[in-house]
Amino acid sequence: MAEPRLVVRLKEVRTAAGLTQQELADRARVSRKTVNTIENRIFTPSVVVALTLAKALGVPLDVLFELTD
Amino acid sequence: MGRATAEEMKSRARARLSRQRLEWGLLACLVLAAVILMVVAARAPEAARAPEAALLSMTAVFFALVVLGLVVVMAFDLWGKRQADLEVLAGGPDKDQVQSSEAFGLVFLAALGLLYMAFGVEAGWRIASQTGDIDDWWSAIFSLAMPGVVMSTVLSDKFRTRQAGALPKPADELVIHFRRHALVWSFRATLVALAALYVAGLYDGRLAVAGAPIVFEAAALTAALRYWWLDRAASHG
Numbered sequence: 001m002a003e004p005r006l007v008v009r010l011k012e013v014r015t016a017a018g019l020t021q022q023e024l025a026d027r028a029r030v031s032r033k034t035v036n037t038i039e040n041r042i043f044t045p046s047v048v049v050a051l052t053l054a055k056a057l058g059v060p061l062d063v064l065f066e067l068t069d
Numbered sequence: 070m071g072r073a074t075a076e077e078m079k080s081r082a083r084a085r086l087s088r089q090r091l092e093w094g095l096l097a098c099l100v101l102a103a104v105i106l107m108v109v110a111a112r113a114p115e116a117a118r119a120p121e122a123a124l125l126s127m128t129a130v131f132f133a134l135v136v137l138g139l140v141v142v143m144a145f146d147l148w149g150k151r152q153a154d155l156e157v158l159a160g161g162p163d164k165d166q167v168q169s170s171e172a173f174g175l176v177f178l179a180a181l182g183l184l185y186m187a188f189g190v191e192a193g194w195r196i197a198s199q200t201g202d203i204d205d206w207w208s209a210i211f212s213l214a215m216p217g218v219v220m221s222t223v224l225s226d227k228f229r230t231r232q233a234g235a236l237p238k239p240a241d242e243l244v245i246h247f248r249r250h251a252l253v254w255s256f257r258a259t260l261v262a263l264a265a266l267y268v269a270g271l272y273d274g275r276l277a278v279a280g281a282p283i284v285f286e287a288a289a290l291t292a293a294l295r296y297w298w299l300d301r302a303a304s305h306g
Contacts, residue, residue, distance in 0.1 A: 030242075030243075031164040032164075033165055034241065034242065034243045036304075037303045046242055
């Protein structure tokens, strides 16, 4: 069985919402670096931060993050 | 938060900033005094050529180093308060900037630790050779101070708040991630340094004692540099 892969669509959803990294960071009350590192796959957030970002963007969690085979 | 409260906070921040100018001046005087003491103490034994003069000058150098170390710690605290007040005046804290200044602060402290390490190694060698005096004991023990400060920051799960008098907040998730990576690198560096120290100790037991500050400094410097590097990488993009 292949290893599941995490797909991160934060950047696509954020730009579609017309937000900058800083604006999203302010909405979600995280640092801009947190948003940047998640978008660049440097850092995988916890469920709490992932849910916070989804809530700030007004989308379900699985739109932002998805596990694929 | 009401408009009056925000204005009140700005006015308090302005007052604190003006008070801090005096504190900066006092710190500068302390640095100047410590440097003068160090220069005079370093030249004294050459002039006097007496064992008592050498002991006195070593004590003076040690005292000057302690003062310089305390000034650095106080300067960082003051700098943090200044940043917090400037942020209040600018309208809100910039979390990214605060994180970056913490990363830079760690590297600065770890780099300063190199100086203390050099004194510690020298003192450790004399102690291991049975020729050390009380100043050597102080130097050897004091060489652990900077690595201690750096490592306690990296090991902490708290984020040091820059607001004067405020309690430390739980660290940002990304900061914890950086600290974890910095610790892993630090652990690797410690193992390598310990292995080298072990081999050196097999050759000459005194090297194992004298080289111990290098292990602590290697751990702290690696952690600080790795943390700073990760923070720098996160800032771009």
